[in-house]
Amino acid sequence: MGYFWSHYSKEAHLGLAQMYVNDSRFKEYYDKLGVGCADFLRDALAVFCQ
Known part of the structure; x- marks a missing residue:
């Protein structure tokens, strides 16, 4: 994800x-x-983002 988004939130990752x-x-x-x-x-x- 870091390739496309320089910064992302846990919520974005979960979405x-x-x-x-x-x-x-x-x-x-x-x-x-x-x-x-x-x-x-x-x-x-979901576990990773906890």
Whole structure:
């Protein structure tokens, strides 16, 4: 993310992670790696941002 955003908040990071699940295009992309990957990524980022 630092490549595109020089500074970002935890809230922005979490919003992006939620988009990976809510937006079917992102969910499809990540879930090609394995069923549930988009959800796992969102949940992992939620823990990381605590």
